[in-house]
Amino acid sequence: MATDTTVLLGHGSGGQMMKRLIDEVFLDAFGSPELLAGNDSGVAALAPTGRIAMSTDSFVVTPQFFPGGDIGRLAVCGTVNDVSTSGARVHYLSCGFILEEGYPMDDLLRICRSMADTAAEAGVRIITGDTKVVGRGGADGVYINTAGVGEVPEGVELSGSACRPGDVVLVSGTLGDHGIAVMSQREGLSFSTTIESDAAPLNHLVAAALEAAPHTRCFRDPTRGGLASTLNEFASASKVEIEVDEQNVPVNPQVQAACEMLGYDVLQVANEGKMVAVVPADEADAALAAMRASRYGEHAAIIGRVCELAPDAKPRVHVRTPWGSTRILDMLVGEQLPRIC
Numbered sequence: 001m002a003t004d005t006t007v008l009l010g011h012g013s014g015g016q017m018m019k020r021l022i023d024e025v026f027l028d029a030f031g032s033p034e035l036l037a038g039n040d041s042g043v044a045a046l047a048p049t050g051r052i053a054m055s056t057d058s059f060v061v062t063p064q065f066f067p068g069g070d071i072g073r074l075a076v077c078g079t080v081n082d083v084s085t086s087g088a089r090v091h092y093l094s095c096g097f098i099l100e101e102g103y104p105m106d107d108l109l110r111i112c113r114s115m116a117d118t119a120a121e122a123g124v125r126i127i128t129g130d131t132k133v134v135g136r137g138g139a140d141g142v143y144i145n146t147a148g149v150g151e152v153p154e155g156v157e158l159s160g161s162a163c164r165p166g167d168v169v170l171v172s173g174t175l176g177d178h179g180i181a182v183m184s185q186r187e188g189l190s191f192s193t194t195i196e197s198d199a200a201p202l203n204h205l206v207a208a209a210l211e212a213a214p215h216t217r218c219f220r221d222p223t224r225g226g227l228a229s230t231l232n233e234f235a236s237a238s239k240v241e242i243e244v245d246e247q248n249v250p251v252n253p254q255v256q257a258a259c260e261m262l263g264y265d266v267l268q269v270a271n272e273g274k275m276v277a278v279v280p281a282d283e284a285d286a287a288l289a290a291m292r293a294s295r296y297g298e299h300a301a302i303i304g305r306v307c308e309l310a311p312d313a314k315p316r317v318h319v320r321t322p323w324g325s326t327r328i329l330d331m332l333v334g335e336q337l338p339r340i341c
Contacts, residue, residue, distance in 0.1 A: 012133030068196030
């Protein structure tokens with residue numbers, strides 16, 4: 001793309017300029033055999049388990065580059081992790097780009113390289129995609145949609161409605177890193193050390209935890225709304241109460257300080273590289289060890305438990321503080337951190 005320094009409307013025309021964009025940017029970066037075939041759909045094989053898991057997500061984060069990641073890494077990780085929560089082995093992704101006229105070609109190339117590197121790390125292939133170009137002011141630079149598909153192994157049945165009293169709640173690492181990293185970059189906030197996004201593909205961590213704890217009830221990645229929304233969704237679906245031990249929740253000290261300064265509850269801040277799991281109590285230690293042995297699970301912790309709901313009580317989540325008191329942990333109301341994914 002030596003002569004094209006920015007995205008032009010002609011790159012979405014369906015003609016020679018669009019072909020050059022696809023060939024020299026997307027095919028060069030992703031280059032899977034299915035994509036290189038040049039068809040309108042990517043044809044690929046799945047093992048004959050009889051069940052697939054599929055998810056799709058769109059990414060509109062601003063800024064598009066932030067400490068620890070960028071919109072491209074976010075797009076791959078977000079969809080890989082969503083498919084993984086079903087216990088599926090993720091194989092293939094699609095990606096769709098909505099590009100704004102004038103977007104720097106160097107930034108687009110950087111995003112594509114990031115996506116390719118993250119897909120390789122996760123062990124998945126991008127096998128089909130789409131590109132549209134809109135006029136200036138129509139897309140804030142670049143929006144990305146990704147969809148993913150994987151095979152669900154026989155016997156794996158995970159659901160947020162499967163939590164039972166006595167089960168244990170785990171998280172795979174420190175909370176709030178992504179939301180605060182994006183906010184600090186957007187608002188020009190400076191801290192003594194750089195807060196980085198936690199964006200990471202967690203399919204290998206989920207597979208390891210599921211192997212160690214085969215009766216795991218459910219996984220969920222606590223993105224928008226953070227841990228608070230995730231646990232409230234579990235409690236509502238399973239008709240239980242969930243108790244969180246606040247002192248056991250892993251939080252980066254810089255993130256905690258930033259939340260206190262900004263007036264945020266870290267349990268409601270978004271994450272893009274963390275996983276919540278609910279497992280039977282007798283498998284909790286095995287699941288924890290498996291998480292901690294995985295690349296992105298060094299700071300995994302057991303943070304709470306599932307409790308039986310009292311008669312006539314509504315499902316809820318409460319937090320037990322280090323001082324012995326409790327507080328209700330509600331789902332996020334409104335928009336705490338806009339455009340974080």
